[in-house]
Amino acid sequence: RKEVEQDPGPFNVPEGATVAFNCTYSNSASQSFFWYRQDCRKEPKLLMSVYSSGNEDGRFTAQLNRASQYISLLIRDSKLSDSATYLCVVSSRGGRRALTFGSGTRLQVQP
Amino acid sequence: EAEVAQSPRYKITEKSQAVAFWCDPISGHATLYWYRQILGQGPELLVQFQDESVVDDSQLPKDRFSAERLKGVDSTLKIQPAELGDSAMYLCASSQVGPRRDEQFFGPGTRLTVL
Numbered sequence: 001r002k003e004v005e006q007d008p009g010p011f012n013v014p015e016g017a018t019v020a021f022n023c024t025y026s027n028s029a030s031q032s033f034f035w036y037r038q039d040c041r042k043e044p045k046l047l048m049s050v051y052s053s054g055n056e057d058g059r060f061t062a063q064l065n066r067a068s069q070y071i072s073l074l075i076r077d078s079k080l081s082d083s084a085t086y087l088c089v090v091s092s093r094g095g096r097r098a099l100t101f102g103s104g105t106r107l108q109v110q111p
Numbered sequence: 112e113a114e115v116a117q118s119p120r121y122k123i124t125e126k127s128q129a130v131a132f133w134c135d136p137i138s139g140h141a142t143l144y145w146y147r148q149i150l151g152q153g154p155e156l157l158v159q160f161q162d163e164s165v166v167d168d169s170q171l172p173k174d175r176f177s178a179e180r181l182k183g184v185d186s187t188l189k190i191q192p193a194e195l196g197d198s199a200m201y202l203c204a205s206s207q208v209g210p211r212r213d214e215q216f217f218g219p220g221t222r223l224t225v226l
Contacts, residue, residue, distance in 0.1 A: 042219070042220075044217050089153075099154075101153030101155070103153050
């Protein structure tokens with residue numbers, strides 16, 4: 001079983017739609033949580049950190065459920081420019097703070 | 112805005128040849144990471160440095176891969192000999208110490224093709 005699991009998609013949605021991505025992680029010692037965005041053949045870029053209280057950044061809302069070891073990302077009013085792969089990422093406690101990535105969920109927003 | 116620099120951006124080589132990738136992290140970032148990303152998968156850590164010291168190289172195939180960060184600034188990742196299965200994107204990332212140490216910034220990557 002992978003340490004971070006995501007639905008690979010693709011999710012094909014029309015412009016203006018609301019889309020939700022889910023992610024589960026297996027390491028209960030995971031300390032920090034993120035969503036990264038990766039455009040085709042480009043490097044991953046931090047989209048947002050995820051906090052237990054939930055957090056929102058414009059059209060993007062991220063939530064964390066530590067008890068269920070579950071992370072979500074909601075995108076409202078999808079834009080064509082949102083088309084990308086969204087990577088769920090966790091970081092473990094301690095000195096080794098390397099990130100563990102899911103395989104990503106691909107989103108394609110269509111006109 | 113400060114960026115992580117990597118070179119070359121693309122590398123094509125034949126199997127059994129040696130290849131080397133270079134990374135220059137954001138100035139002041141003490142932690143440097145090398146990741147490998149195979150098409151369709153997320154990046155996987157190869158090696159992590161704190162300053163010039165290796166913190167984690169448990170996933171680095173040490174029979175053919177080596178990494179160094181001699182002065183605690185830029186870093187080199189080497190593969191010798193390259194194998195077909197090494198074809199992937201090699202990503203370098205860096206992060207600072209302190210409260211935001213988990214936020215990693217990635218370079219543009221080196222796309223390696225082994226023929």
